[in-house]
Amino acid sequence: xxxxxxxxxxxxxxxxxxxxxxxxxxxxxxxxxxxxxxxxxxxxxxxxxxxxxxxxxxxxxxxxxxxxxxxxxxxxxxxxx
Amino acid sequence: xxxxxxxxxxxxxxxxxxxxxxxxxxxxxxxxxxxxxxxxxxxxxxxxxxxxxxxxxxxxxxxxxxxxxxxxxxxxxxxxxxxxxxxxxxxxxxxxxxxxxxxxxxxxxxxxxxxxxxxxxxxxxxxxxxxxxxxxxxxxxxxxxxxxxxxxxxxxxxxxxxxxxxxxxxxxxxxxxxxxxxxxxxxxxxxxxxxxxxxxxxxxxxxxxxxxxxxxxxxxxxxxxxxxxxxxxxxxxxxxxxxxxxxxxxxxxxxxxxxxxxxxxxxxxxxxxxxxxxxxxxxxxxxxxxxxxxxxxxxxxxxxxxxxxxxxxxxxxxxxxxxxxxxxxxxxxxxxxxxxxxxxxxxxxxxxxxxxxxxxxxxxxxxxxxxxxxxxxxxxxxxxxxxxxxxxxxxxxxxxxxxxxxxxxxxxxxxxxxxxxxxxxxxxxxxxxxxxxxxxxxxxxxxxxxxxxxxxxxxxxxxxxxxxxxxxxxxxxxxxxxxxxxxxxxxxxxxxxxxxxxxxxxxxxxxxxxxxxxxxxxxxxxxxxxxxxxxxxxxxxxxxxxxxxxxxxxxxxxxxxxxxxxxxxxxxxxxxxxxxxxxxxxxxxxxxxxxxxxxxxxxxxxxxxxxxxxxxxxxxxxxxxxxxxxxxxxxxxxxxxxxxxxxxxxxxxxxxxxxxxxxxxxxxxxxxxxxxxxxxxxxxxxxxxxxxxxxxxxxxxxxxxxxxxxxxxxxxxxxxxxxxxxxxxxxxxxxxxxxxxxxxxxxxxxxxxxxxxxxxxxxxxxxxxxxxxxxxxxxxxxxxxxxxxxxxxxxxxxxxxxxxxxxxxxxxxxxxxxxxxxxxxxxxxxxxxxxxxxxxxxxxxxxxxxxxxxxxxxxxxxxxxxxxxxxxxxxxxxxxxxxxxxxxxxxxxxxxxxxxxxx
Numbered sequence: 001x002x003x004x005x006x007x008x009x010x011x012x013x014x015x016x017x018x019x020x021x022x023x024x025x026x027x028x029x030x031x032x033x034x035x036x037x038x039x040x041x042x043x044x045x046x047x048x049x050x051x052x053x054x055x056x057x058x059x060x061x062x063x064x065x066x067x068x069x070x071x072x073x074x075x076x077x078x079x080x081x
Numbered sequence: 082x083x084x085x086x087x088x089x090x091x092x093x094x095x096x097x098x099x100x101x102x103x104x105x106x107x108x109x110x111x112x113x114x115x116x117x118x119x120x121x122x123x124x125x126x127x128x129x130x131x132x133x134x135x136x137x138x139x140x141x142x143x144x145x146x147x148x149x150x151x152x153x154x155x156x157x158x159x160x161x162x163x164x165x166x167x168x169x170x171x172x173x174x175x176x177x178x179x180x181x182x183x184x185x186x187x188x189x190x191x192x193x194x195x196x197x198x199x200x201x202x203x204x205x206x207x208x209x210x211x212x213x214x215x216x217x218x219x220x221x222x223x224x225x226x227x228x229x230x231x232x233x234x235x236x237x238x239x240x241x242x243x244x245x246x247x248x249x250x251x252x253x254x255x256x257x258x259x260x261x262x263x264x265x266x267x268x269x270x271x272x273x274x275x276x277x278x279x280x281x282x283x284x285x286x287x288x289x290x291x292x293x294x295x296x297x298x299x300x301x302x303x304x305x306x307x308x309x310x311x312x313x314x315x316x317x318x319x320x321x322x323x324x325x326x327x328x329x330x331x332x333x334x335x336x337x338x339x340x341x342x343x344x345x346x347x348x349x350x351x352x353x354x355x356x357x358x359x360x361x362x363x364x365x366x367x368x369x370x371x372x373x374x375x376x377x378x379x380x381x382x383x384x385x386x387x388x389x390x391x392x393x394x395x396x397x398x399x400x401x402x403x404x405x406x407x408x409x410x411x412x413x414x415x416x417x418x419x420x421x422x423x424x425x426x427x428x429x430x431x432x433x434x435x436x437x438x439x440x441x442x443x444x445x446x447x448x449x450x451x452x453x454x455x456x457x458x459x460x461x462x463x464x465x466x467x468x469x470x471x472x473x474x475x476x477x478x479x480x481x482x483x484x485x486x487x488x489x490x491x492x493x494x495x496x497x498x499x500x501x502x503x504x505x506x507x508x509x510x511x512x513x514x515x516x517x518x519x520x521x522x523x524x525x526x527x528x529x530x531x532x533x534x535x536x537x538x539x540x541x542x543x544x545x546x547x548x549x550x551x552x553x554x555x556x557x558x559x560x561x562x563x564x565x566x567x568x569x570x571x572x573x574x575x576x577x578x579x580x581x582x583x584x585x586x587x588x589x590x591x592x593x594x595x596x597x598x599x600x601x602x603x604x605x606x607x608x609x610x611x612x613x614x615x616x617x618x619x620x621x622x623x624x625x626x627x628x629x630x631x632x633x634x635x636x637x638x639x640x641x642x643x644x645x646x647x648x649x650x651x652x653x654x655x656x657x658x659x660x661x662x663x664x665x666x667x668x669x670x671x672x673x674x675x676x677x678x679x680x681x682x683x684x685x686x687x688x689x690x691x692x693x694x695x696x697x698x699x700x701x702x703x704x705x706x707x708x709x710x711x712x713x714x715x716x717x718x719x720x721x722x723x724x725x726x727x728x729x730x731x732x733x734x735x736x737x738x739x740x741x742x743x744x745x746x747x748x749x750x751x752x753x754x755x756x757x758x759x760x761x762x763x764x765x766x767x768x769x770x771x772x773x774x775x776x777x778x779x780x781x782x783x784x785x786x787x788x789x790x791x792x793x794x795x796x797x798x799x800x801x802x803x804x805x806x807x808x809x810x811x812x813x814x815x816x817x818x819x820x821x822x823x824x825x826x827x828x829x830x831x832x833x834x835x836x837x838x839x840x841x842x843x844x845x846x847x848x849x850x851x852x853x854x855x856x857x858x859x860x861x862x863x864x865x866x867x868x869x870x871x872x873x874x875x876x877x878x879x880x881x882x883x884x885x886x887x888x889x890x891x892x893x894x895x896x897x898x899x900x901x902x903x904x905x906x907x908x909x910x911x912x913x914x915x916x917x918x919x920x921x922x923x924x925x926x927x928x929x930x931x932x933x934x935x936x937x938x939x940x941x942x943x944x945x946x947x948x949x950x951x952x953x954x955x956x957x958x959x960x961x962x963x964x965x966x967x968x969x970x971x972x973x974x975x976x977x978x979x980x981x982x983x984x
Contacts, residue, residue, distance in 0.1 A: 023334065031419060032418060068337065068411060
């Protein structure tokens, strides 16, 4: 699992993250996850992707994943193109 | 704390209906009977709560007491958290909380003190006790975690902690695991085995499934209980279970989502609506549901859902309060948000209104914030502020204030002031000024109507009336924190001018600040009076202030005034009071023992002083103010000094230095000066000189109370290095200032130094003048070390005083502290030696022990009254007393009278 190292990210701009979960999550859950994009992958996983404002927000999202009992597979920070 | 909410949090869940027995898990729990901590860590819906509740029911009270606390987000405030924990324990063991609960409410009590008291109370329990903390994963406050680690470390053997959480808590689990003190039940343990799933479907849900179908279900759900339950609910009353299972097993969708949808679809519209709308609630009760749905029949609906096992958890025995299983609620909320986002806000608004009508303001605030009804939420926070202020729930308040848009706060003078108070109490001084200014600018408007037209919002009229005073008190505290004494006094006086007679909080706070400033300025009598009066006012306003903290401050002032007996009495009384608090160690008790030891040291009761320090240390660091670690070491250093171990004293001062904490009491004995004093005594004048230079001290300085000790030390240094003239000049000025400020202790010390200054010049006669004054001042209060600490040079001077008949008895006692009554080396500590009495003196003594008066004794001895008086005086001097009764007593001690009789 790769995560962002160092202190909190800057406020306002945010970083792009991908969170991969086991199981297919319906698009209705996008709002639950602060407006991230939900993509159902063919391998039976779901990827939540989008801008996360800072580390605290990232951990908040991970807590939501935990609370739904969705097995967490990977967290990746995407370098912006 | 709102009554109903507390009860639901403390309720031990009871399962209704059949359950699948899980002996392998119950056994695991029971076997770990020596484990301090049992951790049940698994994601939502794995049956943690059910398991723990069932296991607890297997061993009922009184053999084992069970306390339960269901945690939620709002418990992230340490005060709220520990308040609830203690309440939960108290509900089953009334002796717990006797002292600790009061500490939770007292101002400025550090958590460790509360926990120390709680641990003492737990220690005293005769029964076994289990405390369950359910949903611990909601806690993310670092202080709470630290407190938990502290408690776990010191948990008595008969107390066991069970934590149920969706993630491993940040506690020292590895350490506990390694020591065999941790029992863990994890997801792998909690998953239903095939047998258990079979029992569930067959026995509990009365569903007849083929082995293959069962296997598919178990496989798809991986034994996840919540999923199995939802599947069972989906299949009830369905004709073709096999088809459902095949469809379910072949679907990749998030199980819970899928299944909840299935379950929802199969409910009547009315039920579906109810579930969706009430999903926003943390807790459900009939009337609340009616308010949210704007229908009737909420209570009946809840009962129906309960009977149908539709994921309602009862929160009390009377089935008045429920909550949804978390997973179920989460899915429902997600559906609601997705389908009807606007309705969601409206539902929160309705819930907020109901809570407000039912006087549960914190919940009303939570819902108002969720409804994004910020103006209303701000109003509610403003109304709740007085309650939060007296219960010191700063974290909670901060959370609410941070959730409000800044404009909402800035247009409300009461909230702006409250925010300043919160920042101030957390030491975040930067934002304080701005917030106070926000409040002040509204107060500048002369016409209320104009202010309101300009956007000011005030909801709590009572608070608004006292606001000008409250802001002034905050300004005073802020000024004091920045060391601006003049501004502190100005603001405090202004607060007193504008506050009404019955505004005890404002008046008390302002008066206390005036006292603290007076202390720093050296006006000690004013300091004492004002501080005592101020704290009394604050207490009257209902704020249970740290009484012990007040005692320590007031005693410190009395010591500075040289009123040792009074200070001793204050400590002894306070320690007596503290010991009556049912075993709880009161905050600051350790400091009081340190204060007492300093007084005992001055009276040369060195063993007693050491014992006091030992008792202070025994109480542990958590029972003292943070400054106590520093004070303890300084006190011990001075005892070592008195015993002649100057190097040891310096070592301890070195230890003390980094432990110094800045608090509101003036730092009148800086550690560098304490050190320099010892250096002078060791004859290390060069080092002492360096200290003086480093701190820019000179005889030309203006004198002030805060620097008095440093200047006295400077005078010592000058005397030791031979600069007598300079020293004499400085001492004269210091004496004047000390006398003016009523600082008797300092006066005595200065007089002693003046006497020594003359003595070193060989002018004993001149030396006796200040010495006589010093002795006259010192005797009533029992000062000893202030004389004896001066070392060998004092002894001949004291002997000269005795010979001159000055305070003979007292001087004799001082000399025996040297052991120099017979010209022995002054640093010998031995018991009192008596110069032998002459025959005539023994005769007089014998008659003193009778009822005869002076003339009668003289006639008996056939001497003149004058001669008799001379003999009497000599007897007193040799016995080290100054009155007849004491002489007789002393004679009896020394068995002189019996000797007479046997002659």
